[in-house]
Amino acid sequence: MTADYKKPLPEITAESRPFWDGCRRHEFLVQRCGDCGAFQHYPRGVCARCWGRTLEWRRSAGRGRIYTFTVTHRTQARGFKDETPYALAWVELEEGVQVLGNVVGCDPARIAIDMPVRVTFEDVTPEVSLPRFEPA
Amino acid sequence: MNALIAGVHEFPDRKTARSALEIQALSARAALADAGLTPRDVDGYFTVAGSGGTGPLPIVDYLNLTPRYVDGTSVGGASFVVHAHHAAAAISQGRCRVALITYGSTARSAGVPVGTRERIAGDYLDQFEGIYGTSTVGLYGLVAQRHMHEYGTTGAQLAQIAVACRRHAGLNPAALYRDPITVEDVLRSPMISSPLHLLDCCVITDGGGAVVLVHPDMARDLPKPGVRILGASEAVAHTAAGRRDYLVSAAAQTAPRAFGEAGISHGDLDLAMVYDSFTITVLVTLEDLGFCKKGEGGRFVEGGRIELGGDLPINTDGGGLSSNHPGMRGIFLIIEAVRQLRGECGERQIENCRLALVHGTGGALGSRHSGATLVLGRA
Numbered sequence: 001m002t003a004d005y006k007k008p009l010p011e012i013t014a015e016s017r018p019f020w021d022g023c024r025r026h027e028f029l030v031q032r033c034g035d036c037g038a039f040q041h042y043p044r045g046v047c048a049r050c051w052g053r054t055l056e057w058r059r060s061a062g063r064g065r066i067y068t069f070t071v072t073h074r075t076q077a078r079g080f081k082d083e084t085p086y087a088l089a090w091v092e093l094e095e096g097v098q099v100l101g102n103v104v105g106c107d108p109a110r111i112a113i114d115m116p117v118r119v120t121f122e123d124v125t126p127e128v129s130l131p132r133f134e135p136a
Numbered sequence: 137m138n139a140l141i142a143g144v145h146e147f148p149d150r151k152t153a154r155s156a157l158e159i160q161a162l163s164a165r166a167a168l169a170d171a172g173l174t175p176r177d178v179d180g181y182f183t184v185a186g187s188g189g190t191g192p193l194p195i196v197d198y199l200n201l202t203p204r205y206v207d208g209t210s211v212g213g214a215s216f217v218v219h220a221h222h223a224a225a226a227i228s229q230g231r232c233r234v235a236l237i238t239y240g241s242t243a244r245s246a247g248v249p250v251g252t253r254e255r256i257a258g259d260y261l262d263q264f265e266g267i268y269g270t271s272t273v274g275l276y277g278l279v280a281q282r283h284m285h286e287y288g289t290t291g292a293q294l295a296q297i298a299v300a301c302r303r304h305a306g307l308n309p310a311a312l313y314r315d316p317i318t319v320e321d322v323l324r325s326p327m328i329s330s331p332l333h334l335l336d337c338c339v340i341t342d343g344g345g346a347v348v349l350v351h352p353d354m355a356r357d358l359p360k361p362g363v364r365i366l367g368a369s370e371a372v373a374h375t376a377a378g379r380r381d382y383l384v385s386a387a388a389q390t391a392p393r394a395f396g397e398a399g400i401s402h403g404d405l406d407l408a409m410v411y412d413s414f415t416i417t418v419l420v421t422l423e424d425l426g427f428c429k430k431g432e433g434g435r436f437v438e439g440g441r442i443e444l445g446g447d448l449p450i451n452t453d454g455g456g457l458s459s460n461h462p463g464m465r466g467i468f469l470i471i472e473a474v475r476q477l478r479g480e481c482g483e484r485q486i487e488n489c490r491l492a493l494v495h496g497t498g499g500a501l502g503s504r505h506s507g508a509t510l511v512l513g514r515a
Contacts, residue, residue, distance in 0.1 A: 008256060010263030020263075041378040042264040048377030068285070068382065068502075070277030071330040072269060077254035080269035088274050088329075090382070090502075097378030100503070102268045113285040130267070 005124040007079030012128075018057050019043045023129045026121040028062040030095050031055045041097040062119030063136060064093040071108040087111050091133050105134035137397070139224035139235075140355060140362030140515060143171025143348035144471040150312045150341040150460060151244050156186070157198045159240030159344035164199065167346035172359040173234060180205040180232030180349075182219035183239060184464065195238060205232040211372070211506035212498020213411060216347070216466035218508045221368040223349045233351045240344030241462035250340050250463050251413075252328065255500065265503055273337055273414070275502030277329035279382050280416040284331060286383065286431065291331055293434035294415040295322035298335050298457050300443045301412060305454025307444070307484035312339050313458045322415075336415040338456035338465070345467045347474075355515065363474050366491075367398030367511035374504035386507025387424035387495055394493075395426070398511035402427055406489045407476050408448055409469035411497040412455040418442075421495055422450075425509070444484060452476060452484045466496035470510065477514045490514045 012020045019042075022029035031040050033047035034054030046053060069089035075081055087103040089111070103111055105120070116136040121129045145166035147159050154162070160183070168174060181203040185191045191208015205226050209218050216237055223235035243250055251273040256266040283289045299319055305311035317335060325334040355362050371389035374380070395401070408425070412418045419433035427448060428436040436442075442450045451457070453472040456465045473492040475481050492512045499505035 007269070008254060008262070008267040010267055012263065013260065015260070016263060038377070042261065042375075068278045068282035070274045070281055070332075071327075072271065072274050072277075073327045073329070074252060074334075075254075075269060075271055075274075075329075076249040076252045077269040077271055080254070083269075086269055088268055088270060088278070090278060098375070098380065099378070100265050100268065100270070113282065 009125065009128055015045055016043060020128065022057070023121060023131055026129065028060045028119045028131055029057045030060045030093070030097060032058045039095040039097050041099055060093055060095055064091045064117060066103070066111065066113055066115045066117060067092045067098055068113055069103060069111050071111065089133065091117055102132050103134070104132045137224045137365040137368055138228040138352055139349050139365050140352050141347060141365065141470070141474050141512070142350045142358050142362050143167040143173065144346070144474045145170060146345040146460070146468060146471045147343050148310050150343060152242065152342045156240035156242055156344065157195060160195050160238040160346065161199060163240065163344050163346035164236055164238050167348050170360070171348040171350065172357065173348065175199065175201060177234045178236045179203055180223060180226055180235035182207045182223055182235060182237040184208065184215045185210040203232070213413060213464040214466050214496030214498035214506045214508045215464060217469060217494055217496035217510060218370050218506065220347065220349065220365065220470055220510055221370055221508060224365045224368060227349060227351050233354070235349040237347040237467065238344065239464060239467045241464070242342045243463045244340050244342045248340065248463065251337055271329065272500055273332055274329040275500035276414040276416050277332045278502035279420060280331050283383055283416065283420065287434065289419070289434035291323055292319050293437060294336055294419060295319040296437045297412065297415040297418045297442065298322050301451050301455035301457040303443055304452050304484055305458035308454050308459055311454035311459035312341055332414055332416065338413050338461040339458065341460050341462045343460050343462040345471050347467060347470050360478060362515045363477050364513045364515050365510060366400070366513045367394040368509065369393035369397070370506065370508040372504065372506050382502055383420065383430065385420050385424045385497065385501060386505060387421045387509065390507050390509040391425045394509035394511050400491060400511060405448065405491050405493050406486050407452065407473060407492040408450045409473045409492065409494045410450050411465060411469060411495060412451055412457045413465070413497065415457070417497055417501060418450065420501065421497060425493070425495060444486065449486055452481060452486065464498070466498065469494045469496055473512050477512060
């Protein structure tokens with residue numbers, strides 16, 4: 001656990017609290033609409049497909065593939081400047097939804113589109129665990 | 137659309153000690169003079185929200201104006217193209233007669249790392265996107281990487297766009313960078329967020345400008361021929377609940393509507409001013425505007441087609457890649473198109489330029505962005 005995490009942290013709201021509580025338990029939650037059955041990410045107060053309100057939280061297996069990625073070599077982003085190169089990717093989960101996040105646990109030069117990945121969690125503060133993706 | 141562009145001005149300096157408000161005031165003054173109008177004639181005002189979030193209020197106050205129509209639509213760099221669409225609609229409906237659009241920014245003097253800072257907007261979405269070292273360059277890099285994967289687009293093809301804009305900048309005395317560059321120069325420049333190199337990215341400048349739109353019944357009194365807005369359309373493309381094809385931009389929505397309204401086809405155009413925050417922005421936009429099929433953008437930009445003398449010259453001022461990008465660039469797309477249609481472009485003038493397309497992109501292609509298209513014609 002990093003006591004002095006220098007990067008931006010999520011500003012958790014009542015709306016997003018279940019998602020981040022899930023991350024704290026190392027579970028990646030996606031919403032599923034009880035009305036139309038659609039999965040969605042990021043979580044929100046209505047179903048993005050039908051605007052229904054009967055949203056359920058489902059635990060995702062956290063498995064997917066890299067839809068696209070970028071390896072950043074130069075940045076002014078807080079906390080990331082001294083950790084280049086680092087990888088950012090849109091990951092397409094098996095549930096069919098895309099999730100943006102960092103890819104860790106491998107040389108960024110090895111990352112490729114369609115590479116299978118799985119979610120992992122980093123406990124960055126006593127309150128916050130962030131989802132990451134690593135090669136599956 | 138029943139409106140004419142009557143006056144334009146691009147603030148000439150790329151670094152200045154003046155404030156963003158003063159840049160706008162000087163630009164507005166010059167654009168009104170260009171239109172043969174006075175501040176008293178202005179009854180519609182359009183600009184983006186500044187840091188206070190109150191849109192046109194500070195600049196309307198600074199200029200001591202009394203508009204009856206105000207619009208602070210802020211959708212990133214495309215905003216001013218959207219403003220022109222809205223202003224033309226308002227004029228068409230008689231809601232105002234003389235609309236002023238302004239922009240001013242001191243991004244260069246203030247040392248704002250526009251493309252490489254973390255992209256945190258202060259809203260709900262930051263916690264799912266902005267906290268991962270997510271920069272604007274990175275979000276466009278995501279799209280470029282996918283385009284290369286799906287269609288075999290190369291870094292050298294993207295570089296052709298930067299080379300074309302630099303060649304045009306060499307013909308524009310006001311451009312920030314004017315020395316020619318090669319494809320090799322682009323590919324050898326430092327990697328910022330793969331696959332985008334430094335020279336795939338727009339410059340950071342101070343600057344601004346102004347555009348004046350009027351009702352066509354004022355045409356006879358204008359000192360210069362007005363430029364007609366023949367078609368206009370805007371759209372938003374976003375994360376789509378997590379099911380987005382990031383290779384299709386908002387231009388795919390706006391182009392059919394704007395071309396249809398104008399009643400023109402692609403071959404009729406003499407110029408395309410295409411937002412060039414990054415080289416990939418141009419490549420994807422050209423495809424979605426319909427100049428070539430999806431995936432063929434890489435081949436389309438080769439062989440000088442997009443340079444002066446080619447089939448479709450783009451960004452004749454040097455673009456955001458080499459001339460001017462103070463954080464938002466949409467207003468300059470309109471200004472350069474008008475200058476070309478009036479025949480005021482000197483060494484970089486397109487011979488007998490009659491019909492021009494403007495397409496602005498704001499926000500990030502790799503998450504959510506706005507797109508706005510104008511078709512402009514010589515009156």
